[in-house]
Amino acid sequence: MKNFTLNQFKKYNNLTGWITFGIATLVYLLTIEPTASFWDCGEFIASGNKLEVGHPPGAPLFMLMVRFFTMFAPSPHWVPILANSLSALASSFTILFLFWTITYMARRIIVSNNNEINLTQLILILSAGFVGALAYTFSDTFWFSAVEGEVYATSSLFTALVFWAILKWEEHANEPHANRWLIFIAFLMGLSIGVHLLNLLAIPAIALVYYFKKFKYSPKGLLYTLLISGILLLTIMYGIIQGFVIFASKIELIFVNSLGLPIKSGVLFLFFTTIGLLSYGIYRTHKKGKVILNTILVALTVIMIGYSSYAAIVIRSSANPPMDQNSPDNMFSLLYYLNREQYGDRPLLYGQVFNAQPIARVKGEPTYAPKDGKYVFVRTKDKYKYDPKFEMLFPRMWSNEPNHVRAYKQWSNFKGKPVKQYSPDGKVETTYIPTFGENILFFIRYQLGHMYFRYFMWNFAGRQNDMQGHGEVTKGNWICGIPFIDNFRLGPQDKLPEIYKNNKAHNKYYLLPFILGIVGLAFQLKKHKHDFWVTMMLFIMTGIAIVVYLNQSPYQPRERDYAYAGSFYAFAIWIGLGVPAVYQLIKKIKDHPIFAVATATLCTLGVPVLMASENWDDHDRSGSFIPADFGYNMLIGCKPNSILFTYGDNDTFPLWYNQEVEGVRTDVRVANLSYLSGDWYIDQMKRKAYDSDPIPIRMTRDQYFTGARDAILVIDRIKEPLNLDRVVDFYLSDNPDNKIQSPFNRSERINYIPSKTVFLPIDKASVSQKLGISEHYKNQLVDTMQWSINKNIVLKNGLVLFDLLATNQWERPIYYGTTVNSETFFGLDKYFHLEGMMYRVLPIQAKRQWGTGSVNTEEMWKNLMEKYRFRSINDPKVYLDENKLRIISNYRNLFARLANALIDEGKKDSAKLVLNRCMELIPPETVTLNYFALPLVEAYYRAGDMDNALKYSKIMSSQAIEAAKYMIYDLSPYQKNWLGNELQLNLAILYELTRLANQYEKGDYSNELTNTFNSFISTLEG
Structure with missing residues (x-):
């Protein structure tokens, strides 16, 4: 059998690695999103394209990398493609380093003489790397991050690179x-x-590699190594990243306030020092x-050089770009930014439980x-002190939000x-x-089980579907495709309703990647314990350790699997090492090396x-x-120079992407209402941005400065209504007579x-002219807008809104996005007029009509039928995940409201034209008719189109009946307890369809629905 020298092996190893890289690159570039995705992608692409400041704690190096890639964009159309290509290439380079990591570890197990490698060993080593790397290439979480402009793909590259680099050091350590x-x-x-x-979580694994290479193993030495690596990790996280900025802020304060030097002089002094x-x-x-x-000093220096990318955040923030979140242009705001203080705090090792009441307020820094x-001075970073009886070690159930408490x-x-306790x-x-x-049970079942x-x-x-689940047996669980395992946990999968079974994310791997990984884990443990513990440390630190640190509460706004990609990377190493393990098992059955290696390679290659x-x-x-079109549609329907209020990430970032x-x-x-309580954001709103004028408010910076009028x-x-203009002047006044004693601080x-009721006088002639009111609406103008403030406490965002309403004098149109939280309406919804994806305040x-506000049919027709984009929704080849389907449901609702x-x-x-246009753009073949499609069916009935009304009613009733039968008759009592509101939702659909059929059809179909619905209710009541 031919032997290969180490140099020859390296050539084949490099060549196969680059082939693997090429496959991954091709896959990712073929499947990247052509525009911005939902969540943070639109913001990251926008911030990178123009070097603007994104949400805390920022990603300045990623921002610079995106900027480098997008510099080559020949047109704006290419900007998101190139930004997403950065993630694709970062991911394929991750696969390259994973391949080389696996082949290095496999070689240490398989080859006893490092100077010579025979053909069987060569194929086996390369196959291990190929199978393990491709398994990770096609894994759910990593592939998801690889095709969008987010930080996680680039972060994975750094993890892969440092882990590969420590193995290179180990190889050349002497x-x-x-x-x-x-x-x-x-x-x-x-x-x-x-x-x-x-x-940074790779540090303990790196430390183990160093320890095993430089020192003889002993339990004491291992313990010391882990302790030192933990100290090193904490030193970088808190001593360098935060500590340097804390120290810089103190130096800056002395230089500016005590020595009278210019702002930033202390920072510059510390920098050069x-x-x-x-x-x-x-x-x-x-x-x-x-x-x-x-x-050590050189290492500290290069860490600081790398960390210096954060200077870009401060520099760009100082330039006041349109997107400048938290405005971190000085050391104090940079520290707030780095610490993510706007997201709140949570206990880690010791703290309060969910029903603890504060007994004191402890002043902070x-x-x-x-x-x-x-x-x-702005404020102190105070914390609450709790009764010790309501505190415990390792508190996992800490949030006092009612829905979290129920889930706990x-x-x-x-x-x-x-x-x-005393009341x-x-x-x-x-x-x-x-x-x-109970605390530990929640940790095991929810934080470890559900969230990792x-x-x-x-x-x-395998994966059940892409519906975000909170424990329901029908949403977002893992499956494997082996009936007795899946059926025991989740109910009979062969009877699963089509709406769940046909979900494109319904994937079954039959436990094959898992089993191969476990085989590889056991193989490495037996053959090379040191490498096993290194890999295991990486697996734990990037998985379970994150679970412990995050201490997540229930009902997360999105799935969090992206945080654990490093842990899945480590498991992919074991999948790769499963190849030589399988080889050894086959070789025991048939002692023919070439046959065994060929069989092992072909069998395990089936996994990826x-x-x-x-x-x-x-x-x-x-x-x-869809995400880009959503942002486009929100903007394009607004009148010139208007102000549009949004609230969450997914109704703001796509708009920023479109504009930037x-x-x-x-x-x-x-104007994002969730940000509008921050003085930094109000500052931005008071500056001109591109073609948009500053928002017209009278509040001065002293009046909205942090700590002033926060709530x-x-x-x-005063029981009678007050003029809003006077109310604004009243709460902006510094006159002591216009203030009351604070219930939170008696000093x-x-x-x-x-008053809870306010009014705004309306000059009809002037308003009609300014707003361009059509003849149809002129006679509907009111003399006075009057509404109730339906809150006992108003935050600063509400104060800004009231100021805007009083000061604007109808010079600029004001809109609310339809996806905005109703808590921020402040009673104004009685003057909302739906014009598309936004309500106009008039x-x-x-x-x-058929929901919040009146429907302006003229404007809605223009928007829905002429202006809006609905690209790719009706293409069955396009994958529509839950976030996209949620937006599409909003579109359907808009069409239904316009038709009605x-x-x-x-x-x-x-109305029929509108309904048919809706079904053409959003057909039930690509988007299931869910509960929010009921108004469409009703509109068809009301329009007299009985054929389409019955057609779509029957599609919906068939789906609802199938789902209800499954949930009522096929699930065990325990599984029914974990249905959430799914059964109620399907019964509600059936009830409404029955009601409509009884009202309009009054034939065999209505009788059939009535009997079916009644039989379900009888079963549940019996």
């Missing part, structure tokens, strides 16, 4: 200059801070021959902001233990807090092939334009609103 690999790793660690902190000290330290240790200390060339109790089988009126009352056992192991099994066993075939249809985003990247309607000012009370002291007096009483409003106006023919 050679001169081997420490250059350690310096390289330190530099990569520093750079990765500017992408995502996940990469740090460079000087590090340079001198490196020079002296090199000259004195102190190798270890020199290496003061924070400052620049003003008139000085730093002025469900996941932990809560009974609780009684604790006595506010001094009486002793008993409350129940979770026991430590479920994702792990998605990647290596199966994963690719199952996952392709739900990871191919190549034809999807594609230049769509830059005259519209997008004010609404006290109904403080705060502003308040003295001084015309709304009739509340036209029917109310006696325009049935126009």
